[in-house]
Amino acid sequence: MRNARQPHRTQTYNATVIVTIDGVAASGKSSVASGVARALHVPYVSSGLLYRAAARAALNAGLPLTDEAALTAHLRAHPLRLDARADGNRAYQGDTDLTPHLHTDEVDDAVSAVAALPGVRAWIDDHLRSLPAPFVAEGRDMGTNVFPHATAKFYLTASPRVRAQRRVNERDADIDAIETALRERDRRDARQSQPAPDAHLIDTGPLTLQGVIDLILQRVQAAHA
Ligand SMILES: Nc1ncnc2c1ncn2[C@@H]1O[C@H](COP(=O)(O)OP(=O)(O)OP(=O)(O)O)[C@@H](O)[C@H]1O
Numbered sequence: 425m426r427n428a429r430q431p432h433r434t435q436t437y438n439a440t441v442i443v444t445i446d447g448v449a450a451s452g453k454s455s456v457a458s459g460v461a462r463a464l465h466v467p468y469v470s471s472g473l474l475y476r477a478a479a480r481a482a483l484n485a486g487l488p489l490t491d492e493a494a495l496t497a498h499l500r501a502h503p504l505r506l507d508a509r510a511d512g513n514r515a516y517q518g519d520t521d522l523t524p525h526l527h528t529d530e531v532d533d534a535v536s537a538v539a540a541l542p543g544v545r546a547w548i549d550d551h552l553r554s555l556p557a558p559f560v561a562e563g564r565d566m567g568t569n570v571f572p573h574a575t576a577k578f579y580l581t582a583s584p585r586v587r588a589q590r591r592v593n594e595r596d597a598d599i600d601a602i603e604t605a606l607r608e609r610d611r612r613d614a615r616q617s618q619p620a621p622d623a624h625l626i627d628t629g630p631l632t633l634q635g636v637i638d639l640i641l642q643r644v645q646a647a648h649a
C-alpha cells in the first residue's frame with residue numbers, strides 16, 4: 425500500500441492501474457489525459473485517434489462509411505496500430521503514419537458514422553484491451569464499455585459554446601460553425617457517450633486545463649491512498 429505522504433510523482437503504479445477519461449467532443453479529454461499521464465509517468469491511450477484512423481482508412485480506400493462488412497474486413501486485412509505514449513499517440517496502418525491526417529473537418533464529418541458500426545467498435549475495443557496497463561485511456565466509453573473495472577473514472581463536460589471557444593484557435597472556421605458542428609457530433613455520439621455511474625463528473629468550463637489535471641491527480645492519489 426502506498427505511503428500516504430508519498431507525492432504522486434514518485435508513485436509507481438502497478439500494471440493493473442487504468443484511469444479512464446471520457447467526455448464529449450472538445451471537452452479537453454486529450455489534453456487532460458496527456459497531462460495526467462505525464463504526471464503519473466504512464467502512457468495515455470487515445471481511443472478517438474483509432475476511430476479517426478478507421479474513418480481515414482475508409483475514406484482512403486473509398487469504402488462506404490456505413491458498410492460494416494467492408495470496413496471490418498478492411499481493418500482485418502490492413503490493421504490499424506496505436507502507438508500510445510505519455511507525450512502523444514500516433515496511429516498507423518501498416519507502415520503508414522495516419523496521424524497528420526486525422527484532425528480534419530473531413531474526418532470529423534466521417535468518424536461518427538464509422539464509430540456507429542458494431543463491428544468497427546468491436547475491432548477497436550479488442551485492440552485497446554490488448555494494450556499493456558498501466559495507462560490513462562480517453563474517449564467516450566472507456567469507463568463504461570472498454571475498461572469497466574478501471575481504477576478511477578472521469579467524465580469531462582463543458583458547454584458547446586465554451587468548447588467551441590477552445591477549438592476556434594485550432595481550426596480555420598468561425599465559432600458559430602464550430603459550435604454547430606460540435607453539437608451535431610454530440611448528437612451522433614450520444615449512444616456511446618454516457619458517463620459511467622461511478623465516474624467523477626467534471627465541468628471543465630470554470631477550470632483551467634491545469635486545474636482539471638490537478639483535480640484528477642488528487643482523486644487518483646486518493647484512490648491509491
Ligand atoms: N479546462 C480547459 N481550459 C481551457 N482550455 C482547455 C481546457 N481543456 C482543454 N482545453 C483546450 O481545448 C482544446 C480542445 O482540447 P482537446 O483537444 O484535449 O479536447 P478533446 O476532448 O480531446 O477533443 P476531441 O474530442 O475533438 O478529440 C485544446 O486546445 C485544449 O488545450
Ligand SMILES: Nc1ccn([C@@H]2O[C@H](COP(=O)(O)O)[C@@H](O)[C@H]2O)c(=O)n1
Binds near residue numbers: 472537609613
Ligand atoms: N471511445 C470512443 C472515442 C471516439 N469515438 C468516436 O470517434 C470520434 C472522434 O473522437 P475524438 O475523441 O477524437 O473527438 C468521436 O466523435 C466518436 O464518434 C467513439 O465512438 N468512441
